[in-house]
Amino acid sequence: MIAISGLKKRFALTREHKKKKSQTDPRERDGFFHSVEEVNLHCGEGEVLGLLGPNGAGKTTTLRMLSTALTPDDGTILVDGQDIVKKPVVARKAIGFLSGSTGLYGRLTAKENVEYFARLHGLKGKALKARCDALFQRLEMETFLDKRAEHLSTGMKQKTNIARAVVHNPKVVVLDEPTTGLDIMTTQTVISFIRDLKSAGTPVIFSTHHLDEVALLCDRVSVIDKGITCFDGSLAEFKTKGQSHELNQAFLNLLTGAAHV
Numbered sequence: 001m002i003a004i005s006g007l008k009k010r011f012a013l014t015r016e017h018k019k020k021k022s023q024t025d026p027r028e029r030d031g032f033f034h035s036v037e038e039v040n041l042h043c044g045e046g047e048v049l050g051l052l053g054p055n056g057a058g059k060t061t062t063l064r065m066l067s068t069a070l071t072p073d074d075g076t077i078l079v080d081g082q083d084i085v086k087k088p089v090v091a092r093k094a095i096g097f098l099s100g101s102t103g104l105y106g107r108l109t110a111k112e113n114v115e116y117f118a119r120l121h122g123l124k125g126k127a128l129k130a131r132c133d134a135l136f137q138r139l140e141m142e143t144f145l146d147k148r149a150e151h152l153s154t155g156m157k158q159k160t161n162i163a164r165a166v167v168h169n170p171k172v173v174v175l176d177e178p179t180t181g182l183d184i185m186t187t188q189t190v191i192s193f194i195r196d197l198k199s200a201g202t203p204v205i206f207s208t209h210h211l212d213e214v215a216l217l218c219d220r221v222s223v224i225d226k227g228i229t230c231f232d233g234s235l236a237e238f239k240t241k242g243q244s245h246e247l248n249q250a251f252l253n254l255l256t257g258a259a260h261v
């Protein structure tokens, strides 16, 4: 289970920012940019939650706090009942996090990258081999396992990153735009991998701009607009509140306020 409430994060404005200070952006104030102002969401066992929002809404900042890469200024994040801000080491074991910026070691092969992270998580011997082999097969990585990461295509890198993120069998999985830049085949593999996680009861949160993926995968939807959660609920509630069965339209209605008229 993942439960986020009252989450906030602001960044000090740089001199550059201050020079270009926007007169209209209410998130720029008191010398700070308020990236996340009030985020609340909930994702239970076996649920997949799609995190939506326009560019710059605060999705990545939220997911980076959830992964413990960033410390919140306020609010609570519970993962499996544990407060991850107070127990970041426990949290890192419990969470599998895929970030937008790839963190593969270019001179290691795809296989070596995944095995390296498996070892960091304490896996070894037969258990390490069994876990890695299962992931390589599931993510259809066999053809490029021995290629150096620096020579992999975008899709191959993403599969390697996903395997790396979940190699320790985390209790919850958090994916920041997992299908961005991928071809249709690789996207299908990623979508079906998320379905497997769901079937195994693992809560999954992923950010996306693709509403067709939300339709295929999600039980729950959370929408952030200008750093504030403006919707968090089931897919059915999203359609009702957005006043449309067409997800793109429901999303737009929620963002423009048309849904509240």
Ligand SMILES: Nc1ncnc2c1ncn2[C@@H]1O[C@H](COP(=O)(O)OP(=O)(O)OP(=O)(O)O)[C@@H](O)[C@H]1O
Binding pocket: 011, 012, 033, 034, 035, 053, 054, 055, 056, 057, 058, 059, 060, 061, 062
């Ligand atoms: N370290 C930082 N310092 C200053 N501002 C930041 C920092 N990180 C993020 N921001 C700002 O916070 C806002 C939210 O960024 P974030 O990356 O979380 O948005 P997003 O919803 O993931 O957007 P996108 O869909 O474009 O990826 C943006 O305006 C961004 O410039």
